[in-house]
Amino acid sequence: METGTTQEKITLAFINDKSPILDLICNELLTSGIEVLFRSENIEVALSKLSALKEIPKVCIIDLDFYDKNVLTKLQELRTQYPTIELIGHSEIDDEKIGRALLDIGFSSYLLVGSDIVDFKKAIFNV
Numbered sequence: 767m768e769t770g771t772t773q774e775k776i777t778l779a780f781i782n783d784k785s786p787i788l789d790l791i792c793n794e795l796l797t798s799g800i801e802v803l804f805r806s807e808n809i810e811v812a813l814s815k816l817s818a819l820k821e822i823p824k825v826c827i828i829d830l831d832f833y834d835k836n837v838l839t840k841l842q843e844l845r846t847q848y849p850t851i852e853l854i855g856h857s858e859i860d861d862e863k864i865g866r867a868l869l870d871i872g873f874s875s876y877l878l879v880g881s882d883i884v885d886f887k888k889a890i891f892n893v
Contacts, residue, residue: 776890777821779851780805781812782829787879788856791827794883800890809840813847822848825890830857830868838867845872852893856881 778800782788784807796802803823806812816822826844831837845853855868858879868876875889 775801776825777801777803777823778890779803779812779816779823779826780829781807781809781826782856783807783831785829785856788827788829791883791886795886795890798883798887809837809844813844816848822851825852825854825893827854827856827886827890830855830859838871841868841871854886854889854893 778792778795780788780792780802782805792802792805803819803821804812804815806815809828812826826848828841830841834840841853844851849872853868853871853873855873855876856879857864857876860878865876874893877885877889
């Protein structure tokens with residue numbers, strides 16, 4: 767029988783459309799010991815990569831592209847297929863209506879552009 771506490775390994779996935787901000791955040795998280803299972807440019811590619819994994823990530827950070835009119839539908843598909851992944855949104859849009867829509871889908875957190883590595887770590891460890 768094992769005793770004591772072991773820290774649970776945190777695994778991440780990033781969905782971002784060539785965001786240099788999230789690229790920097792991802793690199794900083796890697797150097798702090800958080801494992802990034804994959805990075806993809808869009809939700810469709812992410813769904814394909816997720817289906818090929820033996821272990822799904824605990825957290826998925828998504829750079830939200832609200833200029834894509836189908837983004838909420840795609841996010842709902844991701845949530846439906848992988849309900850155990852904690853979703854953290856990242857966007858420049860600070861809008862209560864968007865925030866409510868993301869909460870309805872099941873997002874755990876929402877970070878605005880300008881959030882630093884400390885904000886990302888807080889969001890990741892709080893979920």
